[in-house]
Amino acid sequence: MKVLTESILRREFKNKLPEEYIVKSNTLVTPSASQYLREKRVKLVTEKKQQKEDNEDIKINENLYKSPNISDKKIAPKYISYYSQGAFEEKPEHMTQIYGNKLVDKDDPRIVFRGKLDSLQSQVLKLQVLVDSKNISKLNQELEEVLNYIREILRAEVLNENFKRSDLIGLNEQKLREISHKPKKFLGVDHILPNYKMGVIIIELNSLRSSVREVEIAAINAFKKGFQIRRLDIIKALNRLSSCIYIMMCKHKAGLYK
Incomplete structure (x- = not known):
């Protein structure tokens, strides 16, 4: 059998x-070869004439296939489909790496989530x-901290690590929640209903806050499996x-960055 x-x-x-490209009936065509022919719009034709099978037994599994030229030597494919475990020697244009050499479609929910984090940065x-x-x-110092926080979230997802950081701009999780719910008590300003007269800084901060909400929704779509939600830490x-x-919006309104 030929490969x-x-x-x-x-x-x-x-x-x-x-x-068109003609192959014998006993030729094994790898997934990446089939993909390459489709991309080049070359028709794959199999000879109808039956031929005797080669004595060499070439086994295909999810990750490795044996070379027809080197006896008993296993060759690891350069890329593997995350969905089907099919092998690719070149990365298809519509796919990208998700973990190591594993490829997914570029519209995979996890890739969409990573793209949202990139846009947020x-x-x-x-x-x-x-x-x-x-x-x-x-304010710029706190924005730099926010930027690093976003990058840490991305790192935790890509490396499949737990996100352990609990503080941000000098506030722990409990304080972040309390102050955002009661800005009048802690910062001396009422809840903000943004309008253009507040100035460009608050409007841009509000746009950033809205984008974070969009990233959160993308995360839920990426990590939802049935009724289960993974990566609750993220x-x-x-x-x-x-x-x-x-809180940063409220602090700016209260004049605390001067």
């Missing part, structure tokens, strides 16, 4: 791309530029982050 791999096709197609950085131009150093961290940014 047709993507690397073999790439060598054969180096100078000319055929309209960009939004913080943009706000920092604005705050820096207005010389509000105390969802809780995002909830506290939203409270933190609301």
Whole structure:
């Protein structure tokens, strides 16, 4: 039995791309080779003539396949589908790595969640530029802490680690919750109903707070399996982050960053 791999096709197609590619009936075509042919729009044709099976037994499992040229030597595929465990020698354009060499579609809920976290970081950085131009150093220091907090959440998800941090801008989880619920008691200002007259800083902070809520929803979609929710540590961290940014809005309104 022969094995047709993507690397073999790439060598054969180096100078000319055929309209169809003919293989013998006993040829094993790897998933990555099939994907490559589809991408190049080359029709795969199998010879109808029956041929005697080769004596060599080539076994295929979820992760490894034996080379037809090197006896008993196992070759690990470069990439593996997270869904089907199929092997790929090259990363398909519509897929990306989720853990190690495992690939998922780019619209996988976990990749969408990571993308939302990336966008959130960009939004913080943009706000920092604005705050820096207005010389509000105390607020910028807290935004830098928020930025690092977001990056720690991303790291915990990518590395499949528990998110252990419980404090933010000098406040523990309990204080973040209390102050965000009772800003009048702790900061001397009423709850904020944003309007354009409050100025660009509060409006941008409010936009950041709204984005955190969107990331939280993306996290629930990513970690929900049936009626079970995994990664409650990350969802809780995002909830506290939203409270933190609301507190920052109230602190700015109260003039505490001057």
